[in-house]
Structure formats: structure tokens, C-alpha cells
Amino acid sequence: MYSEQTQSYHTSNHATIWRWREAYQHDFAARIDWSNSPKYEDANHPPVAKLNHENEILVHSGETVTLSGQASTDPDGDVLTYKWFVYNEVGTMNVGRRGVIELQNADTHSVSFEAPATDKVETIHVILQVTDTGSPSLTRYQRVIVNVIPE
Structure with a gap:
């Protein structure tokens, strides 16, 4: 189980990119490899993060929400790892800081959680992060x- 309460929150105007730093540094290194590798198979290529459903869904408060990235693939055949997290900065519900949501199995291709109670339509943005082992x-x-809509 993964709880948003355990995630660090970065609030300065520079800190919002910290969560993405390792990924973009590795992406830059891979681009250097691509420019120095004469053959496609000599360099690592990014995975394809793919959802098994629409990227915008409607649920009722109290409903169990299941999200799946099982359709994700890797062009090099590398093993994939998964991480799901709430992207609090853009959602209107701001669930992570209130500790209202717990993502079940957040390190697998599918995650679930209970939609929090609300008195008006609110949004939660959930990110699927797919990383290869190349x-x-x-x-x-x-x-x-x-x-999320009220019951």
C-alpha cells in the first residue's frame, strides 16, 4: 500500500521539477547514446506508457476506482516497473495533503483507491510512471x- 502522506511535497517555485529530475537526466543521457550508436539496438529506447482505459473518467464519491497501465510496453523488451502517484498541484481536490486517499498497489501496473467524499465535482490527477530496466x-x-461527483 502507498499512502500519499508518505510522499514529500515540494512547494518552492523551483522544487516542482524535482520529482522529474532523474527521468529527464536519464533521457538526456539516452539521447547522447542515440547520437553515438550506429545501430538502433545499441541504445536504450523509452517505454510506452499506455492506459487500459480513457485518460479522463467520472466516478462517484465512495466508489472504488481501478486504474490500469497493463498495456504499457517497451520497444527493447526491457522489464517495466510502475509507480502511480497523485499529482496534487493540478487537481482541485488536493487529496494528498489531507491524507484522504490511499493508493493500493501503487508499484504495480494497476492501482485502486476509494473516491473521497465531496459536495461538488472535484478532480484528482493520477500519474502512471513507467520505467524500463535498460x-x-x-x-x-x-x-x-x-x-469525482457527489454520491
Whole structure:
């Protein structure tokens, strides 16, 4: 189980990119490899993060929400790792800081959580992060916008 309460929050105007730093540094290193490798198979290529459903869904408060990235693939055949997290800065519900949401199995291709109670339509943005095991490891993302409506 993964709880948003355990995630660090960065609030300065420079800190919002910290969560993406390793991914973009590895992406830059891979681009250097691509320019120095005469053959396609000599370099690592990014995975394809793919959802098994629409990227915007509508749910009711109290409903169990299941999101899946099982359709994700890697062009090099590398093993994939998964991480799901709430992207609090853009959602209207701001669930992570209130500790309202717990992502179940956030390190697998599918995640679930209970939609929090609300008195008006609110949004939760959930990010699927897919990373391959190549060298350097490469990461790609998909966002799911969960629109939560009152019961």
C-alpha cells in the first residue's frame, strides 16, 4: 500500500521539477547514446506508457476506482516497473495533503483507491510512471483525470 502522506511535497517555485529530475537526466543521457550508436539496438529506447482505459473518467464519491497501465510496453523488451502517484498541484481536490486517499498497489501496473467524499465535482490527477530496466533507465508518463461527483 502507498499512502500519499508518505510522499514529500515540494512547494518552492523551483522544487516542482524535482520529482522529474532523474527521468529527464536519464533521457538526456539516452539521447547522447542515440547520437553515438550506429545501430538502433545499441541504445536504450523509452517505454510506452499506455492506459487500459480513457485518460479522463467520472466516478462517484465512495466508489472504488481501478486504474490500469497493463498495456504499457517497451520497444527493447526491457522489464517495466510502475509507480502511480497523485499529482496534487493540478487537481482541485488536493487529496494528498489531507491524507484522504490511499493508493493500493501503487508499484504495480494497476492501482485502486476509494473516491473521497465531496459536495461538488472535484478532480484528482493520477500519474502512471513507467520505467524500463535498460541503461540508462528511461521513464514515460500517462495522466488520468478522475472527476469525482457527489454520491
